[in-house]
Amino acid sequence: MVDWEIRPASAADVEAVAELRAEVLRADLERLGRYDEQRVRQRLRDAFAPAHTWVIEVGGAFAGCVSLRPAEDAHWLEHFYLAAHLQGSGIGTAVLRGLLERCDRVGTLVRLNVLQGSPARRLYERHGFTPESEDPVDVFMVREPNRDAAREPVA
Template identity: 55%
Template sequence: METSEGHPEPEWDIRPARPADVEAIAELRAVVMRPDLERLGRYDGHRVRQRLRDGFSPRHTSIITSEGTFAGSVTLRPSDSGLWLEHFYLTPALQGRHRAEGEAHPCPNRRTYRRCQGVSTACRS
């Protein structure tokens, strides 16, 4: 199946994060945040990576893979009012590529939303 843009549909999987995942996530964070931070005049490659390293929690983070390759991560932390979506990074090449609701392989942000819904608490970002 193809997306509306004619790209092949990626297949998604989510697994628990491990401490060794921190560098891949830090690098992806730097890539996806760079355009916005540069526009604001605030991009510092070392700082954007280090802030992720300093707060990284494998316990609350899941790794998104597409066809067996690292594609992103999502961090959901518990809060007093439910779950807090702290980080959600997806490799730029895969952004915007998803199937319609109810299809066999929903995009990871839909899965994350469903995960929040299934916890019977609020999920906020």
């Protein structure tokens, strides 16, 4: 696996994240007839919450991001993007495993949505996510916490 690090995001990361989102989602959004080059970036800018986001770096350079946003009954896994040349390298799996372990320790349900037909769905299913509902564009998935994990606060 490639050597990588994860760090807390800052407001200064928003444009790099917006650009990566546009690149990563383009093929799926085009397939669904939903790609708009301004909208794909603006939706990220409007929803970006640095306090709940981490940046993935490879060799000190921006390579991806992920958010874990607390909500009333769960945490929402959002904005999980990794540069295309690093997909399949094990980084996404390692990042996801670490976040899910944190949620398991406190018994937190995790929700997400993934675009219909996205290969990312297989990653989520391998980590225990199951479909909860879907529409023509999105599949909404949920993962129950691993009840065997020790209970301690999410840092």
